[in-house]
Amino acid sequence: MGVPAFLKLRILVAATAALALSACFGAPEAMKNGNGKRPSASTQKRPQIASTPSFTSAEAQQCAFDLKQAGVRFTPLANEDHGGGCTSIDSVKLLDIGTPVTNLGAMTCPLARNFAAWAQYAVKPAARKYFGTEVVKIETFGTYSCRNIYGGRSGRMSQHAYSNAVDVSGFVLADGRRIMLDGGWTGDQASQDFLRALHKSGCRRFGTVLGPDYNAAHYNHFHFDMSGGGYCR
Template structure:
């Protein structure tokens, strides 16, 4: 068989494999089954972004998945808080293992991605660098009915699909902020770089101080775009 024929077979085999998994002829472990619900105990893998995207379309699946998330949240009916900025399939996140400076509105995929990030990215980074957990997060908010700065495209904040993370407090009271501690070579700077990289593993878009001056004091994370990590 020529190389090109073998090459043609690959998509056919992949489609067959996907069909077999979908029809449950083939029993994969849930973390490698694209149609199994997201499990917050499992670290992110290649299928995580697919599983998170599915939540955007399916409120019922979203409710099922978030019920198992380590989050305190309240369901929020679909609404249009400000003209031109409808908020759909969203919850109000009130707390988790950490406290927040205030509750925030989040689309289901954003809330689920946040829960994964906290457990598998943020807390391991804090343990690795400081040998203690983060107990509080200060954010600059999620919902804002506006366009991206200096553009006429709607920001992901306009649909509560983005969150701005500004600071972290450790169990012993140590405070770490993106504004003050990003530039440096100490443990705080090292921790912030690990947090940024961990955010990139889960959120579709992660933008920090290296992106532009508008992000000098926070990490913007959102579930709108495709694989931007800067």
């Protein structure tokens, strides 16, 4: 015996309502507004990776506000314990800082804020000054990576393991030229002056700046992170 038409309709309506409700609960959690509340019981029933809400501290919320005020588009990420001592706490995914950037993953909010400012107020003016054109892309080797320090002897974790570092490898100009750390650091005078100006500017914005003169492991990139208290090499 078939299911009556009116019963089929009721089943369909119920299924649609359930789907809509699950979509609401399954959406990425918006950045907290300072209330510090945990997710509701219904939200906690969702399958979850080891993560907790981010941006609940006053400092993190101020950082997110600063990014918004600067016109930076970003997505806040849940706090993650990746295991092995590696974490992503109060991190963001940068979507638009005014210049396209390759390979960006999770970045702590302070790192993202300073990186966006460096791109806006150091990279762009320096390209105009030394090459008479615009930078249309910043190339990086990435941000988060659960590993130790490259070229170090201490066995200490890299700041990349905490989403607190970014490695910048080069720049693409509007006329098609690529100014890379590998070659450019010791290349023509304009490339040398451009890259050294960016290194110097980085030293004013980041806690640690390492470049090709630091060691062989950094011959092809700038390492920027928010630790170190002004260590610049």
